[in-house]
Amino acid sequence: MAEDLDRADPLAAFRDRFLVPDSDLVYLDGNSLGRLPAATPGRLAEAVTEQWGRGLIRSWEHWIELAQSIGDEIAAAVVEADPGEVVVSDSTTVNLYKLAAAALDARPGRRVLLTDDDNFPTDSYVFQGLAAARGLELRVIETDLDDGLAPAAVRSALDEDVALVSFSHVAYRSGAIADMATITRQAHDVGALTLWDLSHSGGSIPVPLRSSGADLAVGCTYKYLCGGPGAPAFLYVRRDLQEELQQPIWGWFGQRDQFAMAGQYDAAPGVTRFLVGTPAVLSMIGVREGVRIVAEAGIGALRAKGQALTEYLIELADEWLIPLGFRLASPRDSERRGSHVSLHHPEAWRICRALIERYDVVPDFRTPDRLRLGPAPLTTSYADVWDALDRLRRLVESRAHEAYPTQRPRVT
C-alpha cells in the first residue's frame, strides 16, 4: 500500500534533491527544521570562498538586493503576493514586532491588540511586550487546541477599539488552518488591520494573502522552506499600505538612498523600508536554495501530497494507535489541516524520547501531552509514514517508554 502510493507520487524524486545520510531514520520534523538541500553546501562553500574570500567587499554588489530578490521569489512561488510585497530579513519574532508596532501606530486611538491563546509563544510574548510598553489591552480569544481558531469567536471579540488582529495561519500544535479570508473580512469590517504568522503554512499550503485582502504577514524559512537553522525570516506588507506604515527600528537598510549616508532617517519607498541592518548573507544563500526547490515542486503539488500523507497517517493511527490510548489532536478533515498531525497521549513525552532514541523516528513533543508528526511533503515518503507508525505501535505495545524519565530537558 505505502509502496503503491510512493510509486504514484509525482514528488517522489524530490527526496534525492536533499542529503539523506541515514536511510533508517524516519524524520517527521521537517516542519520544525527542514532537511538540507543537496545543493546548499556547495552554494554556501562558493559564497564563502569565492564571494567572501576572493570578492571581499566587492561582493556586496551581488548581496545588496538579496533581501528583495529572494522576497520576490517567495512572492512568486510560496505565498500569493506581487513582486515588491515580500522581503527576507531578521527573525520571525523581530519581524512580528516591527509589523505589529507599525500597525498599531497606523491606528492611533484604538487600544486593543487581538490574538488567541493557541498562538505560538513568541507571538504572544511580542504582543504582551507591545501592550505593556504602550498601555494597550491584549485581548486573547480561547481557541480549541485540537480544532483551531473559530471565526465566530474572532467576530465576537472584535469592536471599533481593535487596532490589530494577529493569528497563526496554521496552528503549530494541531495543524488547524485558520480561515484567513473570513477573519480578515471581519477585522476590516471594524477597521482593524490583520497580521498573519505563516511559519507553518509557507511552503506547505497555499497562502491566500492577495485574495483574502490580508494586510501584513511574517513567516519562517527554516521549516518547510529548508533554509537552514536560524535562517532569516520573511515579511509581507500589502503594496497599498507600504507608504502608510512606518516600522519602529530605523536602520540604514531601510533608509532611502542608503549610501548617501544622510544624517536624517527618511524611510525608503516600498517594502525596503521594513529592512533594518546588514542581512545574514550566508544564511540567505540557504534560503534561496530552499525556496527554489519549493518553487520547482509547486505549492499545489505539495499541498496535495501533504493532505494525502496526513490522511494516510491518520488512517494508520485509527487502526493501530487509537486502541493503544492515543487520540487525534488535529482536525480530521484534511481541508482544515496543514501538513502535520498531533496525537494526544498521556505519556506523549516519554513516548517521544523512546521513539527518537530507540526507534530512529524523529517527531516533536508539544505541550501539554502531544506527539507532533510532521511528514514534510518534499522529503517524506508514504513508506516513512508506515514505518514511523509501525515503530510507534511496537514501542507502546512493548511499554519501552516506561524506562525513560518523566522530566523534560531545555529543548523539546
Ligand SMILES: *Cc1c(COP(=O)(O)O)cnc(C)c1O
Ligand atoms: C517557528 C515559529 C516562529 C519562530 O520564530 P523565530 O523568531 O524564528 O524564533 C514564530 N512563529 C511561529 C508560529 C512559528 O511556528
